[in-house]
Amino acid sequence: ETGVTQSPTHLIKTRGQQVTLRCSSQSGHNTVSWYQQALGQGPQFIFQYYREEENGRGNFPPRFSGLQFPNYSSELNVNALELDDSALYLCASSLGSGQGSYGYTFGSGTRLTVV
Amino acid sequence: ILNVEQSPQSLHVQEGDSTNFTCSFPSSNFYALHWYRWETAKSPEALFVMTLNGDEKKKGRISATLNTKEGYSYLYIKGSQPEDSATYLCALVGNTDKLIFGTGTRLQVFP
Numbered sequence: 001e002t003g004v005t006q007s008p009t010h011l012i013k014t015r016g017q018q019v020t021l022r023c024s025s026q027s028g029h030n031t032v033s034w035y036q037q038a039l040g041q042g043p044q045f046i047f048q049y050y051r052e053e054e055n056g057r058g059n060f061p062p063r064f065s066g067l068q069f070p071n072y073s074s075e076l077n078v079n080a081l082e083l084d085d086s087a088l089y090l091c092a093s094s095l096g097s098g099q100g101s102y103g104y105t106f107g108s109g110t111r112l113t114v115v
Numbered sequence: 116i117l118n119v120e121q122s123p124q125s126l127h128v129q130e131g132d133s134t135n136f137t138c139s140f141p142s143s144n145f146y147a148l149h150w151y152r153w154e155t156a157k158s159p160e161a162l163f164v165m166t167l168n169g170d171e172k173k174k175g176r177i178s179a180t181l182n183t184k185e186g187y188s189y190l191y192i193k194g195s196q197p198e199d200s201a202t203y204l205c206a207l208v209g210n211t212d213k214l215i216f217g218t219g220t221r222l223q224v225f226p
Contacts, residue, residue, distance in 0.1 A: 004158065033213065042119070042204060042216030056211030090159070092214075100147030100208025103161025 006091050006107035013114050018079045021112070023091030025072040026105045031055070032074040033104070034066060035090040043090055049074055078112075086114045121205055121217035128195050128224055135191045136220040138205030143168075143183040145207040149214065150179055150190055154201045162190075162203075195224040 005024045013019050025032055031050045035043035045058035049068035063079040072093070078085055088111050092104040120139045128134050138148070147166045151159040163172040168183040176193045192199055202221045206214040 031212065035214070035216075040218070042206075042218045043214070045213040045215070048211055048213060056213050058213065094212065100145075100149065100212055100214075101164060101166060103149060103151075103164050104214065105161070106151075106158040108156070108158045 004091055004093050004105050004107035006089075006110050008110060009108070010111045011113070013081050013112065015081055015083060015114055017081050018077065019081060019112060021076040021078075021089050021091075021110045023074045023076070023093075023107055025074070025093035029093035029095055029105065030072055031094045032068055032072065033092045033094070034074070034076045035092065036060075037088040037090060037109075038084075039087075046076065046089075081114045083114050086112060088112075119205060119207055119215055119217040121203075121220050123220060124218070125221040126223070128222070130195060130197060130224055130226050132195050132224075133191070133193045134195055134222065135189050136203060136222075138188040138190070138217055140186050140207055143186070145209055145215075146212075147208040148181055148188050149206045149208065150188070151204040151206065152201045153204055153219070159204060192222075195222075197224045197226050200224045 007022045033048040034046040037043040046060050047057040048055045052068045065077045067075045088109045090109045091107045094104045122137050150162040153159040163179045165181040170181040179190045181188045202219040204219045206216045
């Protein structure tokens, strides 16, 4: 059991740039979700991928996009970065369609700072 | 729209004290409720998954209850230890298994 790994751990980008964050799922998990945690808030759901297809999306604009690969690892891409995108981005893997019957396994996050 | 509130926002207790905090929600329209412990610079770690009204879970000194009719869940820590210091997050599982989080309760246990 390897857990969830996210990379990079920290990142500084300039407004208007694009960024790609990466996540490798826990072995055996087929679902990946991404969350954004801004300062002073709880994590907010961005989107979820199940077997390489988007399976639900939160209230985030289209410049937030993602991918899930055949090995169930995932990427979060953000285009045209804005200052408000500065946050901790968390990835979580789970066994899909379990209606929350299983706890999710989280990575330790990528801290993105947009200047 | 599910809205999850946690209280208190932060808590400072002495080692050995017992403590509890609350997760409240206005509706029972969800599949499950999760509690996570999040230590600084680490990953959120699943503590409990609760699925039924009246559900009660226990892990060592930590236990949780769920009352969907009244719209709350309690997390109890008996005999707090410094290693219990963390942020405790409550999350409801909504459509498509997405987690709807509260803002968390930050617990600090002083020796």
